[in-house]
Amino acid sequence: MAGRANIPTNSSALIAIIADEDTVTGFLLAGVGNVDLRKKTNYLIVDNKTTVKQIEDAFKEFTTREDIAIVLISQYVANMIRFLVDGYNKPVPAILEIPSKDHPYDPAHDSVLSRVKYLFSAESVASDRR
Amino acid sequence: MAAATEELQFLGSIPGPEGAGEVDGAVAEEGRPRGGDNEEILRFMDSVDGYLLLMDSLSSALRQGWLDLASARHSMGPSRVSSTLFDHKEQSAATKLQVVDRDGLKPSEPKPHFALSKWSLQEECHSTYDVSERAFTEPKMRHRGSVTTPENGNYESANTTASSTGADASNHVQRARSKALSVFGGLVSPKLRTAQLSFETALDLIVELANSRSNMLASFSQLKE
Numbered sequence: 333m334a335g336r337a338n339i340p341t342n343s344s345a346l347i348a349i350i351a352d353e354d355t356v357t358g359f360l361l362a363g364v365g366n367v368d369l370r371k372k373t374n375y376l377i378v379d380n381k382t383t384v385k386q387i388e389d390a391f392k393e394f395t396t397r398e399d400i401a402i403v404l405i406s407q408y409v410a411n412m413i414r415f416l417v418d419g420y421n422k423p424v425p426a427i428l429e430i431p432s433k434d435h436p437y438d439p440a441h442d443s444v445l446s447r448v449k450y451l452f453s454a455e456s457v458a459s460d461r462r
Numbered sequence: 463m464a465a466a467t468e469e470l471q472f473l474g475s476i477p478g479p480e481g482a483g484e485v486d487g488a489v490a491e492e493g494r495p496r497g498g499d500n501e502e503i504l505r506f507m508d509s510v511d512g513y514l515l516l517m518d519s520l521s522s523a524l525r526q527g528w529l530d531l532a533s534a535r536h537s538m539g540p541s542r543v544s545s546t547l548f549d550h551k552e553q554s555a556a557t558k559l560q561v562v563d564r565d566g567l568k569p570s571e572p573k574p575h576f577a578l579s580k581w582s583l584q585e586e587c588h589s590t591y592d593v594s595e596r597a598f599t600e601p602k603m604r605h606r607g608s609v610t611t612p613e614n615g616n617y618e619s620a621n622t623t624a625s626s627t628g629a630d631a632s633n634h635v636q637r638a639r640s641k642a643l644s645v646f647g648g649l650v651s652p653k654l655r656t657a658q659l660s661f662e663t664a665l666d667l668i669v670e671l672a673n674s675r676s677n678m679l680a681s682f683s684q685l686k687e
Contacts, residue, residue, distance in 0.1 A: 344558040344579065347668070353545045358527045358661040360548065361654070363556035363581055363642050367549070374555070377545050401559045401576060402672050423679070424561060424574050426672045431521050433528050439514060444675055448510070448682045 345401035348394040348425070349375040350387060350409055352432055359404070374400060378409050388413050400425045408435040410443070418443045499685075506681035513674045520667040527660035534654035538646070543654070547645055556581050556638050557665065573680045578669045580662065581638035 347364050349356050356377050359365075366374045376382075376390040391413055394403045407429040410417045420427055420443070427444075431437035439445050535543040560577040639658060643650050 343561065345561050346555055346558060347665075354528055354531055355524070357543070357545060358524075358531055358657060359665070360645075361642050361658040362661040362665050363638060364665070365548070365553070366555035367551065367553050369552055371550055371552075373550070401561045401574075402668065404668065423676065426574070426576070426675055428668060428671055428675070430668075431524060437517055437521055439517070444678065445510070445513075448506075448678065 345425075346374045346399055348397075348400045348403045349405075350378060350390055350394070351375075351404065351406040351430070353377050353379065354433060355406060355430070378406070384412050388416060391416055395420060395422070395425055395427070397425075402426050402428060404428050404430050406430055406432040406435070407437055407441060408432055411441060414441075414443075418446065421447075502681060502684050506678065506685055509674055509678040509681055513671065513678055516667055516671045516674055520664055520671065523660055523664040523667060527657050527664060530653045530657035530660055534651040534657060537651045537653065542646055549645060556642065558582070559669070573676050575676065576669050576672045578665060580665070581635050 346366050347359070349359050349364065351359075356375050360375070364374070374394070376387070378387060387409060391403070391405070394400050401424055403425050405417070405427065409432075410429045417427060417429075429437070429442050429444075531543065558579050560579055562575040562577070563573075639655075643654060643658065646654060
C-alpha cells in the first residue's frame with residue numbers, strides 16, 4: 333500500500349471555500365461553515381485587499397488538512413495561484429474551480445480539464461505513432 | 463447540444479477517419495484489444511461531457527443564488543447581509559461530506575466517492591431508521607382481545623413510526639436552516655431563504671461534480687497506459 337493516498341474512509345469531512353464574499357455567504361447559509369477550537373475556519377473570503385500570499389497559504393492549508401474533502405475555489409482566484417493549483421494532483425481533497433459573479437467559468441483554464449485534454453492534441457497522437 | 467459543441471471545441475481537433483484508422487492500426491499492432499480501448503475512450507468522453515453539463519448547471523444554480531442574495535441585501539440593507547456578521551465562535555458544520563474510498567483500476571489508484579450529508583440529516587435518519595426497522599423485525603406478538611390482527615397492528619405501528627421519522631427529519635432540517643439564517647437576524651427576507659435553497663442545490667451539484675472528476679481522472683489514467 334506504499335504510495336496510496338490517505339483518504340479517510342466513511343468519515344465526515346468538510347468542504348473548504350476560497351471565493352468572494354457572496355459565494356462564501358451563500359455556502360455558509362447552506363450549512364458548510366466550520367470554526368474549530370483554534371478559531372480556524374474552512375473558508376477564505378477573497379476581496380481586493382487579499383494578497384496572493386494569503387490565498388496561497390489558505391490553499392496549502394486546506395489541501396493538507398485531513399478533515400477537508402473538497403476545496404471550492406473561484407476560477408479567477410485559482411488563476412492567481414495557477415502554478416499551485418495545476419501542480420496539485422491528489423485525489424482528496426478534490427479541487428473544484430467554480431465560476432464567480434463577475435468571471436464566468438472557462439473550461440480552457442480548468443486544471444483538471446487542462447490535464448486531460450492533451451490526450452487529444454495532435455502532438456500527442458503524432459508522438460504515439462512514432 | 464451547446465455543451466457537446468463546447469466540449470468538442472475545448473478538446474480541439476479529433477483525428478478524422480484516416481487518422482483514427484491509423485491510430486487503431488497502431489493499437490492493434492501492439493496487441494491491445496481495440497474494443498477495450500474504444501470503450502475506455504467512450505467512458506472518458508462521457509465523463510468529460512457529464513462534467514461540463516454539471517458545471518453548466520452549477521453556474522445556473524449559483525447565478526440564482528447570487529441574485530437572491532442581492533435582492534435580500536437590497537431589502538434588508540447591506541449591513542444586515544454581510545460577512546462581518548459571521549460568527550467566529552467554535553461551531554461544527556451542519557453539512558458535511560462522507561468519503562468512500564473505492565479502488566480504482568489499480569490498487570495504487572484510489573477513486574474516492576463523495577456523498578453529501580445535509581444538515582446532519584444522515585446521522586438523524588440513521589438513529590430514527592433503526593427504530594422503524596426494528597418494528598418490522600421484532601417477533602409478532604399475539605394480542606388477545608385486540609380487533610386488529612397482529613400483523614396489521616405491527617404494520618400500522620411501523621408505518622406510523624416511518625411517517626413520524628419523515629416528519630422528524632423535516633422538522634430537523636427546518637430547525638437547522640433557521641439556525642443558519644439566524645446569523646442575519648430574527649426576521650429575514652424571503653429572498654434570503656430562497657438563496658439558501660439555491661446554494662443547497664449548488665452543493666448537490668458540487669458533490670456530483672467531484673464524483674464526475676474522480677471518474678474522469680480514473681478513465682484518463684487508464685487511457686494513458
